[in-house]
Structure formats: C-alpha cells, structure tokens
Amino acid sequence: MSHNPLYFLTVVFLSLWLISCSATKNNHDDTGDLVHSSCLHANYPTICLRTLTSFKGPAKTHRDLAQAAVKVSLSRARKVSKYITQVSSSVNNGTNKRERGALSDCVEQLSDSVEELNKTLSELKHLRGETFxxxxxxxxxxxxxxxxxxxxxxxxxxxxxxxxxxxxxxxITGVARVTSNALYMINRLGETRDMPSFNP
Incomplete structure (x- = not known):
C-alpha cells in the first residue's frame, strides 16, 4: 500500500496542533486553579479573583501572583495619588479646614505608599535563594x-x-483592599517556599 506524502504531513500537523492545544488548555486551567486557590482565603477574595484573572502577564507560580498583586496595587495607588494631589491643589481657603488638612496629609501618605510598593515589587523581582x-x-x-x-x-x-x-x-478604600490582597499574596509566597521558581 502506497503512502501519500501530503496525507502523512497533514496527519502529523494535526497531531502536533492537537497536542499544542491540549497543553495550552491545561496550562490555562492550571493558572486559573492557582489564582482561585490563592485568592480563596485573601481578605477580599472577589476583588482578588477579578484583578488577578484579568491581569496581563504570567501567573504560573506563587511568585508570579505576588508580583501581579503588587503591580495591581501599585497601579491603583499611583492613579489615586494623582487624583488626591489634583483635588488637594484645587481646594481653596474657603474649604473646610479639616478637609484641607486631611487631603494634604493623604497626598503625603499615598506618595509614601507608592514608594513602598515600588520597593516591594523590586524586591520580589530579584529574589535569591540564599537571601530569600x-x-x-x-x-x-x-x-x-x-x-x-x-x-x-x-x-x-x-x-x-x-x-x-x-x-x-x-x-482610598479600593487601593487599601488590593494592597491588603497583595500583602496576603506576599505572605503566601513566603509560606510556599517555591524555591525552584527563583532564578540565581
């Protein structure tokens, strides 16, 4: 029985495509399972699931999730910090004194928060086994x-x-909640000791 080369190549191509699709599906399932199981006991699980499942980037390990959670928090903090700064600069002397004071303090506090989240993310990006x-x-x-x-x-x-x-x-409440979830993910990363995922 003769074999048609075109038929043979078609079968090989389809087989490889099906294997690839299966691997991709399993990878997505594993990622979804990791996010779900990690968010399950977060302080704000619904927010955790929503922000991390829609986050663009890898989420294959606990380290990935911790970084993603901090990135979400940092992005929110930056936006709200900018908003609070604009509001604070637009108020006039006729505004309630306590309100002006609260806004002024908040500008400084959120600026510090952004700086601290930046340092947090940098540390998570450069984890080493010996200094973990x-x-x-x-x-x-x-x-x-x-x-x-x-x-x-x-x-x-x-x-x-x-x-x-x-x-x-x-x-501010929205920022605090995603930051709380980020802190939970960092603590969870510390507990997992997922050392194989760390590069030297």
Whole structure:
C-alpha cells in the first residue's frame, strides 16, 4: 500500500496542533486553579479573583501572583495619588479646614505608599535563594507600611464633612483592599517556599 506524502504531513500537523492545544488548555486551567486557590482565603477574595484573572502577564507560580498583586496595587495607588494631589491643589481657603488638612496629609501618605510598593515589587523581582527570607521580610515590611499609610489616609477623613469625603474615601478604600490582597499574596509566597521558581 502506497503512502501519500501530503496525507502523512497533514496527519502529523494535526497531531502536533492537537497536542499544542491540549497543553495550552491545561496550562490555562492550571493558572486559573492557582489564582482561585490563592485568592480563596485573601481578605477580599472577589476583588482578588477579578484583578488577578484579568491581569496581563504570567501567573504560573506563587511568585508570579505576588508580583501581579503588587503591580495591581501599585497601579491603583499611583492613579489615586494623582487624583488626591489634583483635588488637594484645587481646594481653596474657603474649604473646610479639616478637609484641607486631611487631603494634604493623604497626598503625603499615598506618595509614601507608592514608594513602598515600588520597593516591594523590586524586591520580589530579584529574589535569591540564599537571601530569600531576608528579602521576603523586606517585601512584607514595605507592603505592610504601604497599607498602613493608606489606612491612615482613610482615618484622616473620619471627622471630615467636606463634599469630597465620599469620593476620596471610596478610592482610598479600593487601593487599601488590593494592597491588603497583595500583602496576603506576599505572605503566601513566603509560606510556599517555591524555591525552584527563583532564578540565581
């Protein structure tokens, strides 16, 4: 029986394509499972799932997820910091004194938060096996400090009755929640000791 070369090549091509599709599907399933299982016990699981499943980038390891969570938090913090700065600079002397003070303090606190999240992300990007514990301690400390600054900003509006209070508090609360989730992912990374994923 003679074999048609074209038929043979077609069969080989289809076989390789099916294998590739199967591997891709399994990879996506594994990634989805990792995100779901990691977000399950986060402080804000719904927010965690929404932000990390839609995040563009690899999420194959606990290290990837921790970095992604910090990137989400950093992006939000930068946007809200810019917004608060604009609001603070636009208020006039006729604005409630407590509101002006709260806004001014919040500008500084969010600026510090952005800086701390930047340092956190940098540390997670350069993890080394021999200094893993020390670096994780740094990342946890900075992420915790960022969250504290965001919470302090929120606290500053407790006794404020100005018109911007509601909008500002909503935005800051959103940042604080994703930062809280990022801190959880960092702590989870420290517990997993996923050392094979770290490059020398």
């Amino acid at each position: 514990r020390w670096q994780m301690s740094n990342a946890e400390t900075w992420a915790s400090a960022a969250l504290t600054n965001e919470d302090t900003c929120l606290d500053g509006f407790e006794n404020v009755d100005g018109k911007v209070k509601s909008d500002v508090k909503k935005k």
